[in-house]
Amino acid sequence: DVKVTQSSRYLVKRTGEKVFLECVQDMDHENMFWYRQDPGLGLRLIYFSYDVKMKEKGDIPEGYSVSREKKERFSLILESASTNQTSMYLCATSPRGGELFFGEGSRLTVL
Amino acid sequence: GESVGLHLPTLSVQEGDNSIINCAYSNSASDYFIWYKQESGKGPQFIIDIRSNMDKRQGQRVTVLLNKTVKHLSLQIAATQPGDSAVYFCAERRDNFNKFYFGSGTKLNVKP
Numbered sequence: 001d002v003k004v005t006q007s008s009r010y011l012v013k014r015t016g017e018k019v020f021l022e023c024v025q026d027m028d029h030e031n032m033f034w035y036r037q038d039p040g041l042g043l044r045l046i047y048f049s050y051d052v053k054m055k056e057k058g059d060i061p062e063g064y065s066v067s068r069e070k071k072e073r074f075s076l077i078l079e080s081a082s083t084n085q086t087s088m089y090l091c092a093t094s095p096r097g098g099e100l101f102f103g104e105g106s107r108l109t110v111l
Numbered sequence: 112g113e114s115v116g117l118h119l120p121t122l123s124v125q126e127g128d129n130s131i132i133n134c135a136y137s138n139s140a141s142d143y144f145i146w147y148k149q150e151s152g153k154g155p156q157f158i159i160d161i162r163s164n165m166d167k168r169q170g171q172r173v174t175v176l177l178n179k180t181v182k183h184l185s186l187q188i189a190a191t192q193p194g195d196s197a198v199y200f201c202a203e204r205r206d207n208f209n210k211f212y213f214g215s216g217t218k219l220n221v222k223p
Binding site (some may be wrong): 004017027031033035039040041042043044045048050056058090094096097098100101103104105 | 119143145152153154155156157160199201202208209210211212213214215216
């Protein structure tokens with residue numbers, strides 16, 4: 001079974017803090033994605049990566065950056081957290097051309 | 112302040128009945144579609160997929176129908192069970208990078 005592990009299930013941070021969300025997969029998938037999920041808005045793509053050190057912006061990249069130094073790990077970074085970044089963050093992986101496999105999510109609250 | 116999100120469409124069915132969840136997608140060039148199920152507090156889980164060269168695909172108790180003419184996707188769940196209660200999302204793939212775009216979801220309530 002594919003395992004996608006998000007290191008933190010729940011985080012509470014203050015406005016202006018730097019936040020790291022980590023995602024690790026064990027299936028050697030090329031593609032990795034970060035989505036945010038807000039009530040009634042579905043999942044919106046923040047960033048994705050199709051190879052080590054490669055990254056592409058999704059639909060809502062503002063206020064976020066990412067890092068993919070190793071194939072199995074994809075990090076989402078909030079340089080200066082703001083209250084409108086309070087959300088559920090979902091990491092996903094996929095092989096080329098295949099379905100997405102999701103982690104359990106990281107619920108971030110920014111006060 | 113706290114933002115007010117949109118309310119999810121909700122489908123309530125009796126245990127044992129069949130459920131049909133619908134989804135309209137936006138891009139006629141989308142070539143791959145997936146239905147995901149998300150239970151409370153968990154990440155989305157794959158249910159069934161279909162490629163654009165097909166119009167129907169069946170799994171165990173689930174069937175996906177694709178109508179490319181009207182850009183419509185549906186998920187049929189036979190003999191719905193309480194464990195089927197969840198939010199269901201459709202996802203469409205629009206490009207070669209395997210980027211998927213998700214609908215806003217439908218909440219399925221199964222009454223025992």
